[in-house]
Amino acid sequence: MPNKITFCLTAIFTLSAAVAAMRLRNPVHCALSAALAFAGLAVAFLGLDAEFIGFAQILVYVGAISILTIFTVLLTRGSEVEQRAAIFSRSWITGIAITIGVTGAILLPVFSSSLSFKTAPVAASAPVQSIGNELMTRYLLPLEVMGLLLTAALVGAVVIAMSDAPDKKRLVVPASVGRASVTGFSSEVLPAKAGTTNQRELTTV
Amino acid sequence: MTPLSYYLGLSGLLFAVGFAGAVTRRNAVIVLLGIEFMLNAANMNFIAFWRYGVSGTAPTGIMVVIFSIAIAAAEAAVGLALIIAVYRHRQTTQLEQIDSLKG
Numbered sequence: 001m002p003n004k005i006t007f008c009l010t011a012i013f014t015l016s017a018a019v020a021a022m023r024l025r026n027p028v029h030c031a032l033s034a035a036l037a038f039a040g041l042a043v044a045f046l047g048l049d050a051e052f053i054g055f056a057q058i059l060v061y062v063g064a065i066s067i068l069t070i071f072t073v074l075l076t077r078g079s080e081v082e083q084r085a086a087i088f089s090r091s092w093i094t095g096i097a098i099t100i101g102v103t104g105a106i107l108l109p110v111f112s113s114s115l116s117f118k119t120a121p122v123a124a125s126a127p128v129q130s131i132g133n134e135l136m137t138r139y140l141l142p143l144e145v146m147g148l149l150l151t152a153a154l155v156g157a158v159v160i161a162m163s164d165a166p167d168k169k170r171l172v173v174p175a176s177v178g179r180a181s182v183t184g185f186s187s188e189v190l191p192a193k194a195g196t197t198n199q200r201e202l203t204t205v
Numbered sequence: 206m207t208p209l210s211y212y213l214g215l216s217g218l219l220f221a222v223g224f225a226g227a228v229t230r231r232n233a234v235i236v237l238l239g240i241e242f243m244l245n246a247a248n249m250n251f252i253a254f255w256r257y258g259v260s261g262t263a264p265t266g267i268m269v270v271i272f273s274i275a276i277a278a279a280e281a282a283v284g285l286a287l288i289i290a291v292y293r294h295r296q297t298t299q300l301e302q303i304d305s306l307k308g
Contacts, residue, residue, distance in 0.1 A: 022226030
């Protein structure tokens with residue numbers, strides 16, 4: 001267990017990186033600050049003796065999600081920032097008021113409870129071996145469901161982000177040539193063609 | 206030794222920062238980042254309660270956080286794909302300009 005100074009340094013680092021991620025103007029800078037905040041959280045997880053979660057946090061958040069965010073910003077021209085344009089919404093005062101209310105509702109019970117000031121039991125550790133054993137025995141069904149969910153999310157993300165231009169081209173292929181097996185993903189099916197392709201799909205299937 | 210309230214306080218403040226970003230920013234990508242911060246604050250609470258609780262030897266909190274991280278990764282992938290798809294139709298990621306479902 002680390003002492004309070006280590007924890008406070010980690011907390012200050014994490015919170016300032018998070019505030020910077022929410023306040024900077026350029027979205028690329030926001031994404032990089034968010035990566036710093038996720039890394040700070042990983043350090044806090046390591047301080048709580050959750051080594052596996054700490055390293056998974058670094059792999060998933062610092063490695064994957066930050067890079068994905070930066071890719072999205074660059075793909076959507078979000079990095080071209082106008083200096084004058086507002087980055088906060090028009091109703092930001094309402095948002096801040098709601099935030100203060102929510103934060104108070106969270107933090108008041110935390111600091112008024114006597115449970116909050118207990119210190120940690122001495123021995124609590126979760127070695128990777130016990131995590132693996134639990135995943136393969138007690139949490140086997142959730143693990144399988146999670147694998148299914150991740151597969152579905154991956155395929156769904158690709159389908160959603162995929163350009164639908166090739167599908168349009170495929171729709172105007174003559175009926176004698178075109179195989180109507182791949183029309184399901186098109187988001188803009190022409191009405192006249194849609195009926196014919198669906199019928200052909202029924203016949204081919 | 207750090208008392209439990211320190212970790213809960215850090216988690217609450219991080220949730221507040223993420224929430225403020227999610228409700229006040231205009232850029233959809235930054236709003237997603239704020240949601241990720243809120244999810245991470247919840248993970249922090251799970252780990253803290255597991256560490257300070259009467260867990261024994263079972264890594265229950267760790268398990269919840271593993272599944273939570275997996276769901277957060279799936280959510281981020283689908284959310285960013287949605288942002289790219291909306292951008293292709295509207296040429297913007299500013300949420301105040303995306304106000305009708307009709308493409």
